[in-house]
Amino acid sequence: MLVAAVVILVTRSPGWEEFKAYFFDWDKYRDSFPEIADAFLLNVKIFLIAEAIILVTALALAVLRGLPGPVFFPVRVLAIVYTDFFRGIPTILVILMLGQGMPALQLSWVPDDQVFWAVVALVLVYTAYVSEVYRAGIESVHPSQDAAARSLGLSRAQSLRFVVVPQAVRRVVPPLLNDFIGLQKDTALVSVLGVVEVLRQTQIDEAAAFNGTYYLVAATLFVAITIPLARFTDWLVARDRRRQQAGRLV
Amino acid sequence: MLRGVDLGVAEHEVVCLIGASGSGKSTLLRCVNLLEPIDAGRIVVGGEEITVRGVDVNRIRRGIGIVFQSFNLFPHMSVIRNVTLGPRKALGHSRTRAEQDADELLARFGLSDKRDEYPDRLSGGQQQRVAIVRALAMRPGLLLLDEVTSALDPELVAEVLDVIRELAAGGMTMVIATHEMGFARDVASRVCFLDDGVILEQGAPEAIFSSPREPRTQQFLQRIVDAGRL
Numbered sequence: 001m002l003v004a005a006v007v008i009l010v011t012r013s014p015g016w017e018e019f020k021a022y023f024f025d026w027d028k029y030r031d032s033f034p035e036i037a038d039a040f041l042l043n044v045k046i047f048l049i050a051e052a053i054i055l056v057t058a059l060a061l062a063v064l065r066g067l068p069g070p071v072f073f074p075v076r077v078l079a080i081v082y083t084d085f086f087r088g089i090p091t092i093l094v095i096l097m098l099g100q101g102m103p104a105l106q107l108s109w110v111p112d113d114q115v116f117w118a119v120v121a122l123v124l125v126y127t128a129y130v131s132e133v134y135r136a137g138i139e140s141v142h143p144s145q146d147a148a149a150r151s152l153g154l155s156r157a158q159s160l161r162f163v164v165v166p167q168a169v170r171r172v173v174p175p176l177l178n179d180f181i182g183l184q185k186d187t188a189l190v191s192v193l194g195v196v197e198v199l200r201q202t203q204i205d206e207a208a209a210f211n212g213t214y215y216l217v218a219a220t221l222f223v224a225i226t227i228p229l230a231r232f233t234d235w236l237v238a239r240d241r242r243r244q245q246a247g248r249l250v
Numbered sequence: 251m252l253r254g255v256d257l258g259v260a261e262h263e264v265v266c267l268i269g270a271s272g273s274g275k276s277t278l279l280r281c282v283n284l285l286e287p288i289d290a291g292r293i294v295v296g297g298e299e300i301t302v303r304g305v306d307v308n309r310i311r312r313g314i315g316i317v318f319q320s321f322n323l324f325p326h327m328s329v330i331r332n333v334t335l336g337p338r339k340a341l342g343h344s345r346t347r348a349e350q351d352a353d354e355l356l357a358r359f360g361l362s363d364k365r366d367e368y369p370d371r372l373s374g375g376q377q378q379r380v381a382i383v384r385a386l387a388m389r390p391g392l393l394l395l396d397e398v399t400s401a402l403d404p405e406l407v408a409e410v411l412d413v414i415r416e417l418a419a420g421g422m423t424m425v426i427a428t429h430e431m432g433f434a435r436d437v438a439s440r441v442c443f444l445d446d447g448v449i450l451e452q453g454a455p456e457a458i459f460s461s462p463r464e465p466r467t468q469q470f471l472q473r474i475v476d477a478g479r480l
Contacts, residue, residue, distance in 0.1 A: 050459030148322035150386060151283055152336030162335060166326050243370075 025213040032205055032214055036105075039201035040221045043187040046197070050122045050187075051180055052191065058130035059169075063160065065131070076242055079131075079144065086128035087107075092189045095121040096141040097195035118190040126183050131173045137168030169238075180225045251446040252277055255291075259392070259425060264418045265425045266434035266455070268471060269444035275427035278320075278444070279394040282314045282425065296391055302382045312340050315385030316394040319401050321377045323369040323384070329356070333384045341388065347385075356385045359413055374407030379413055386417075393417065395426040431474050435459050441466045 010016065063080035064072075085092070098121045103112035111117070141164045149159035191199035198218050205214040252274045256476040259265050280286035281291060284300060284307045293301045300310045324332050333355065334348035343351075356362050359379050369377055378398055385393060395414065399407045411433050418437045419425065428434050434441055435455045442452040443464070451464045462468045 011368060043342065144320060144322045145324065147285055147316065148324070149335075150308075151285060151311055151314075152314045152384070153308045153340035154336065155308050158339050163324055165323075170326065 001158070007082060007232065017206070023212045023216060027210055028087040028211055028213040029217055033217055035196060036201050036205070036214060036217045039196055040218070042115070042197040043184075043190075044115070044225070046119055046122065046187045046190060047180075047184050050119050051183060053119075053123050054126045054130050059165070061127055061131035061136050062134035062138060063165075065135060068139065083131060085130045086125050087123075087132075091121070091125045091186055092192060093127055095189050096192055097121075098124075099195075107246065114193045114195050118193060118195060119173075122183065122186065122190075126179065126186075129182075130179050133172050133179060134168065136175075137172035138164060140171055141167045174233050174237045174240075177229060177236070179228050181233075184226055184229070185222060185227045188218075252281065255447070255449055257442065257449060257452075259423060261423050262421045263439045264422075264424045264426065264437055266438035266440060266441045267425065267444055268429075268431065268434055268458075268470075273444040274447040275444055276396050277447075279316065279396050279425060282392075282394060283311055283314050285316075304369055308340065308362045312336075312388055313390055314394065315388055315390035317381050317385050317398050318380070318397065319397040321369070321381045321401070323377055325369050327370055328359065328366050329372075329380050331464055332369070332380060333387045336384065336388045336475065337449070352383070352387055355386055359383055373406060374402045375409045378406075378410045380400065382410075382413055382417075391423065393422055393424045395424060395428070397427050397429060399428070399430060429479075431459070431471075431479060447469070 010019075013019070043217055061082065064075050065083075067075055095118055098117040099114045102110055102117050103114065145163055145167065146159050149163040150156070154162070187197065188199040190197050191203065193198065196204070199223060202214040202218045206212060255274075255278060257265070257278075269275055277286055277305075280296070281288050288301060291301070292299055295310065295314065298310075299305075300307075324335070327335065328390055330349060333352040334345070335437075337343040337348040337351060338345060353362070353365070356365055359380055359382070360420075360464070361376065361383065364372060364376060364380070369380070372380065380393075382398070398414075399410050402410065407430070411430065414426070415426070415437055426434070426438070431468060438451060438455045441455045441458040442449050442460060443466075444450065445466050451458065451462060451467045458467065459471065462471060
């Protein structure tokens with residue numbers, strides 16, 4: 001009903017014909033698709049590299065923040081400051097500052113590749129987010145599991161490595177994937193550096209032809225990646241729930 | 251909270267700790283395994299004081315097994331991996347050797363067919379037996395059992411108690427916190443009654459159960475008898 005109402009409202013609007021010509025030009029959609037898809041590959045590459053690094057750095061950060069005792073107080077404080085800092089700054093600012101700032105230093109040992117700095121920026125920001133997800137997972141593992149591991153003579157690190165973290169990671173896979181859907185979308189922010197990734201390519205095309213169909217192409221590409229990821233997440237959640245219920249019945 | 255507890259356990263001795271919930275039975279066991287920090291006092295195991303500063307807690311714990319009320323099996327590991335984790339990671343045994351030892355223990359306690367199951371596929375009694383096997387796989391000199399049947403359905407209690415009886419007959423040194431008075435009377439070489447963090451009375455099981463001296467012990471046992479549990 002609602003959908004039908006919106007469709008009727010939009011198609012009856014005075015500007016509909018112009019709107020249609022601007023956004024839904026099938027020929028332009030088809031013709032530009034290969035080029036834009038090609039640019040999108042850079043987004044996928046940035047996403048995959050950043051994700052692989054984030055999975056490790058975020059876990060490390062989560063573990064550092066969970067270190068007990070007064071000896072590690074400074075480490076915990078640093079981890080908290082880091083998380084607050086990078087969750088507080090808009091991602092686009094971090095990308096701009098690193099992407100423009102670092103090459104501007106003109107230091108020979110500092111890479112001046114803007115894609116490199118874009119990846120670094122995304123890693124810095126998303127490490128903060130994802131470490132919070134990991135931390136929630138680690139804290140959700142009951143202390144009695146750690147006690148059981150320690151009672152066998154396992155060290156604190158071994159207990160984390162073999163008992164606590166494996167259980168924590170299993171539990172946080174869905175929220176983790178959620179964050180990665182966000183990361184996949186945020187790769188478009190790299191366009192502010194002038195890197196010709198999908199959004200930049202689209203903007204170039206749009207400016208040349210004054211036609212918005214290209215945006216639609218980009219949207220299609222993002223959705224083609226994020227929707228399967230979202231369904232996969234749902235499937236994992238459902239599977240876990242089934243397993244838990246099966247466990248309870250026994 | 252424990253106060254002024256002075257308890258010596260000889261080799262091959264089975265000491266049962268009885269007393270109301272909150273009397274300090276669990277805390278006492280957790281202290282011996284260094285899971286609970288102590289403010290004052292000394293604990294000596296196998297001639298070595300384990301409460302001195304800078305002691306290697308991991309080494310101490312390797313020699314002391316503990317089984318918990320709530321099993322605490324690792325849910326993401328199969329039975330065999332639960333049992334071999336300690337020997338492999340803490341003792342540095344090879345996988346082959348650890349699995350050989352584990353298979354022997356599992357066979358001894360009738361769990362061979364559960365070898366590759368995950369804990370959530372086992373009954374409470376089976377889980378607790380696996381937890382006992384997991385502790386035994388470390389070849390501990392001392393086994394601590396913390397109300398190991400309290401979380402079990404009544405019909406599953408016997409299979410776990412039988413395992414402990416067998417261990418006692420085999421000469422395992424054990425300290426057992428329990429609410430199963432009949433079992434304590436059977437298996438214990440000595441029974442300690444704890445009340446409010448203090449060992450109020452201890453002695454041979456017959457003495458404690460038939461002619462307790464302390465009014466608090468009499469009161470506690472009377473309540474157990476009234477509840478039909480002894």
